[in-house]
Amino acid sequence: MKVVSVENLKKTYNRGKVVAVDGISFSVDREEIYIFVGPDGAGKSSTLKVVAGVLCYDDGKVKLFGQDIRSDRVVEKLKDKIAFMPQGLGLNLYHTLSIEENINFFADLHDVPYDVRERRKKLLLEATGLLPFKDRDAGKLSGGMMQKLGICCSLIHTPELIILDEPTTGVDPVSRRELWKLIYRFVKEEGITALISTSYLDEAERSTTLSIMKSGKLIVTSSPEFLLEKKIDVYEAEGEDVEKAYDIAWGCFKIPRLKGKVLRFVADDISPVSNLSLSVKKVEPSVEDVFLLNTGLKRVKLEPFFKISFDIPDEAIVAKNVVKNFGNFTAVDNVSFTVKKGEIFGLLGPNGAGKTTLIKMMTGLYNPTSGECFIAGFKGEKIKQVIGYMSQKFSLYSDLTVYENMVLWGKIYNVHGAILKSRIKEALRMVDLEKYRNSVVESLPLGIKQRLALMCAVIHGPAVLFLDEPTSGVDPAERDAFWQIIRFLAREISVTVIVTTHYMDEAEYCDRILLMNRGRTIAFGTPSSLKSETLKKIGMIYEVKTENPFSDVDKLTKKGFNAVLYGRKIRIYSKGILSPSEIEKIGVKVFSFKEGDVSMEDVFVFAVGSDEF
Amino acid sequence: MRDFFERFKILVWKELIQFVRSKGLLIFAIYAFTLDIYFAATGISLTLKNAKFYVQDMDMTSVSREYAYKFQKPYFNFQGYILDDKQIEKLLIDDKAIAVLRIPDGFERDFKHGEGELGMIINGAEIVSSYLFSAYAAQITYNFIMEHFPIKGIGLIEPERRLYFNQNASSKDFMGISELLTIVTLFLLILPSSAIIREKERGNIEMLVVSPVRNYTFMLAKVVSMSIVILLCTVFSILFILKGVLGIHVKGNLLEFSFFTLIFVFAASGLSMFIAAISKNMLQVSQLSILVLVPILYLSGSWTPIEAMPKLLQYLSYLSPLKYYIDGAFGILIKGLSLKYIWKDFLGLLVLGFAVFSAGSYFLSRRV
Structure with missing residues (x-):
């Protein structure tokens, strides 16, 4: 018997105007780890919610444990066998309850007897490493810990099927690895079945079966092994002429991506680049290659549309022994570094390592407790005109249109009149936003929003650009386009870029990386070193x-x-x-x-x- | 300087666009400045209208019938005669009547001898109408007696009333205008603070703090744009709802009233900034707004005349900006005074407004 079987599922919103899930079929066996992978807005969440019985659907057949869930009565009966964790860090938790109280609450919801509850709670807390923190409020946990607690709460009633909606989005690699370990462990030990969605393509390889989803449809469904054994010729090229090869690749090859100093592409014939000074080798295909082959990549054609209005020193950013305390908690502990002009500088670290706090000190949102930050040789009020900033949460005005937002941010940064108009026109044309010019931002897909946010951040020609997790949850093709722009800004206009990210492949795009943990620098250098x-x-x-x-x-x-x-x-x-x-x-x-x-x-x-x- | 003005202009413009695009708020504003005022003016009445009553006439003589006849429409509404005592209770319990007049047997005989008794059983559940009923009835009875037994040698003293300002003495004028002023206050409390909190909630504020926009520019832009919205709504409401639909005679100069309102805007938006400084989300904004609004209303004299309050509250009322605003606004709108006649209220509002505005913006700028 299949644990989940879905036939021709259709789900629309807004009285049929928005099609979220467009007739998909799939089935999940016992003890499978079934992963849905796809960009923001592909329909993953809607599918999972329908299967979890928390969302009505328009058409199709959904069976759980062999029973049709069309009727609410059946769903009620099955609820003890299912666990569902919604998307968003700690969204299903009560932030003012402690870890233990949260678990108790979920246990009581399912009438778990006291002694069973205590035994299972101990097991779960030990497995997740949360035992020492069991009296801490859930609201005070880091993102990774919240997600672990979320899984604990889902598993407390020993369900047979767990449905996790993007459990790892916004979670750092270490916590992500631990989360996966946890999922594997319970699949193996208790024979549960897991249905999981993710926007990290590399995580798809951890599945037993994966479905790539885009625009409400399943593009590919297969086991990762089978998928990657397909005949795809993927190459990686390295060497002096890699940038030249990248230009050629857009004409001759499929899905060329410049990953730091490595060019990756799919080709039948690599002769167009054979006379360049490059070392080309064939590599194993990844899920990303398969995904992008199905969705395609786009080239962003850029021209310098602004000049930096300041002459800045070669040491664009100097941080000297920066410390930030919040009460008796040290968020940033004696960090020093310099960033060169025109460099792409990556700031990495687990959730709560102090990256965002560090960025906020550099941008002047916080004052350091001790130590100093110099941006382009300036400190304090003077840096405001020099820097551009894109914050972690999308923070443009979502009730204004694309054009209105650009005018607003331009004028806030003292760009007026004809200059502003021509700059906006150029910017919109280059990053392909012209057709969205008069759309209200709220209705746009995440990738487009982020591109717009980047354009708003550079409209005044900043010398230094701060990007705090700019690509979280964005689909790979959009992320590539985004990085083409960042690369252009740094290489052609010599904008200095500071970026934080949880995508490890993006870390390789950076010239140098500062790795932080618990407020301190733990590694510093180029990706290859x-x-x-x-x-x-x-x-x-x-x-x-x-x-x-x-x-x-x-x-x-x-x-x-x-x-x-x-x-x-x-x-x-x-x-x-x-x-x-x-x-x-x-x-x-x-x-x-x-x-x-x-x-x-x-x-x-x-x-x-x-x-x- | 150009930078500052361009920035200020674009920020105000942004607020106005956002206000128009936020459907919920827009609909609420339209409702409040039109229908709500209409309902308040027509629905709440401070005069007796159509008061239902029965008469238990055990005398049934010409005098008793003449007496009952004095209770005329539109103030009173005669429902009929009853006989049984038990019926009285039932009528009152079922709210079929506000009062029952009891005229005892032999009323005409006793009345002609200069004595006589009348009974009046009044339904006290509806305090306003029962109060008015007994007052009106007492007046009628007094007049009835005077007609029949004028005091010899002096004649009948009859006061001739002349009403100034609100000649019809209709409560519609009072209620309509005071509701408008209340709505203005409510919106001044809610709009700026919610506009600020929305930015906090969505994280926009971080981007602004990083930008060259100063805190004061940002806050001033909010207050100015929301004041424009409220002033426009107020003028619209006066012209089309108070004057147009309700037919209230609004005297005085609208420009002067707008200017006076502008001063009030300062005071109230100071309070609004204070609310924004201490709340974390929209829910808290609305809760706090109610919490602030209610004492301001109580102390303003729009619900109860200030003279009727206990001494302590009378002193406290000097702290309610709405008190000066209502006094001044009634002066302009109903009495048709110009600003120089209400300079006391003007000055009070100015001083209080300046203090509250400085305190509010100080608190807020520390929290942003």
């Missing part, structure tokens, strides 16, 4: 495919291997050189065994992990 440093510390990384990855990873960790489940693959970090036979010795059947590359995520997790202990 950080990677090689990390690899030196780790030793070797292996990617292993085995017969039963869920139980095998347990066996490996028990034997002292540093093994992590990654989709159906197991990643093993080892000081010395390993051979497949060493693993097979402990009763793990190895299908494939190869050396893996160190990723930015490894850098992040390793640096943060070694900082904790």
Whole structure:
């Protein structure tokens, strides 16, 4: 019996004007981890809500555990078997209740007997590592911890199916890895089935079955292994002429993406770039490649539409021993760094590491408790005209139109009259917003909003641009377009860009990275130097495919291997050189065994992990 | 300087657009400045109208019937004669009548001897109409006696009333204008603070603080734009609702009234900024607005004359900006005075407004 089976599901909003889900069919077996991946507005949430029985649907058939959920009576009966965690950090939690009170509340909702509740609560709190904080208010937790608590609350009544709507959006890589570990553990130990949505494409590989969703339709449904075994020729090129190759690639190849100093593309024939000084190698396709092949990428054609109105020193930003205390909590603890003019500078770290606080001090929103920040040699009021800022939450006026917003921000920053008009015209044309010119911002998709927010932030020609998680939840094609603009601003107009992100692939787009944890700097350098440093510390990384990855990873960790489940693959970090036979010795059947590359995520997790202990 | 004015202009313009596009607020404003005032002016009456009553006439003589006949429309509404005592209670319980007149047997005989008794059973549940009923009835009875037994040698003293300002003595004028002033106050409390909180909630305020916009520019733009909205609504309401639909005689110069209102705007928006400074979300804004509005209304004298309040409250009423506003506004709108005759209210409002505005903007700028 299928746990979930959906046929021809249709869901519309606004009396049929907006089609959210457009006739999709899928089914989920017991113990599956079924992932929906897709951009903001693809219809993932609507699908999950329908399956969870919290949203009515227009047409189609939805069966849970073999029973049609059209009638509310059936849904009521099934509620003890299902758990649903809605989208948004800590949205299902009561922020003024403690961790323990939250769990108790959810247990009481489902009539869990006292002794069962206590036993299960202990198990869950230990598994999530929340036990030491059980008396803390849920509102005071970091994003990652909130999501863990959310999962605890969903699992307290031992459901058979858990439905998690974007549990990892806005959560840092370390917490994300822990969340996935938790999900795997309960799937394996209790035989539950998980239906999960995510906007991180790399997470899709962790599924047993994945569906790529776009505009209410399922584009691809398959197991990740099968999907990635398809014949796609993906190449990565590195070398001096990489920027030149990027221009050529737009004409000859499919989905070219410039990832830092690496160009990635899909091609049948790579001869157009063969006489450039490049080293081209074939790589394994990723879910992102498959996704983008289906949705396409767009080139943003840019021309310099403004000049920086200030001469700024080569050291665009100087931070000297910056400290920020909130009461007796130190959010930023003695951080120093300099950013060069025209650099793309990445600020990374787990939730609550102090990135946003640091940015707020640089932009003048907070005063440092001690230490100093100089922006373009200035301090205080004077920096206001020099900087552009895009805050974490979308913060343009959503009841104004695209054009009105640009006029507003232009005039606020003292750009007037004909200059303003021509600049807005140019900006809208270049980033392809002309057709939205008179639309009210609220109705636009997230990717478009973020592009507009970026344009508003640079309308006055700032020398330094601060972007606080500008791409959270944005679809990959939009993110690529966004980064094309950022790259252009930095390279062609020499705007200095400070950016924070939770997408590890975006970290590689930066020239240099500052990695923070608990308010302090824990790593600093170029992405490649950080990677090689990390690899030196780790030793070797292996990617292993085995017969039963869920139980095998347990066996490996028990034997002292540093093994992590990654989709159906197991990643093993080892000081010395390993051979497949060493693993097979402990009763793990190895299908494939190869050396893996160190990723930015490894850098992040390793640096943060070694900082904790 | 150009930068400042351009910035200020665009911020005011932005507020106006946002106000027009926020459907809920717009509909509320339109309702409040039109229908609400209409309802208040026509629905709430301070005179006796159509008061239903029965007569239990056990005398049934020409004098008793003549007496009952004195209770005339439109103030009174004669419902009929009854006989039984039990019926009286039932009529009053069912709210079929405000009062029952009891005329005892032998009323004419006793009356001609210069004595005699009358009974009046009044339904006290509706305090206003019962109060008015007994007052009117007492007047009628007095006149009735005077007609029949004029005091010899002096003749009948009959006061001739001349009403100034509101010649019809209709409560419509009073209620309509005082409701308008209340609505103006309500909106002055809610609009600026909610415009500020909306920006806090959506995170827009961070972008503004980072930008070259100063706190004071930002707050002033809010107050100015919301004042424009409220002034326009007020003038519209006076011209089309008070004058047009309700036919209230509005005297005085509208420009002078607008100018006087502008001074009031300062005082009230200071309070509004104070509300914005201490609230975190829209819910708190609306709760706090009610909390602030009610004492201001009580102390303003629009509900109860200030002279009728306990001494302590009389002193406290000097702190209610609405008191000066209502005094002055009635002066202009009903008495047709010009500003120089209401300079006391003008001055009071100015001083109080300046103090409240400075305090409010100080609190807010520290919180932004």
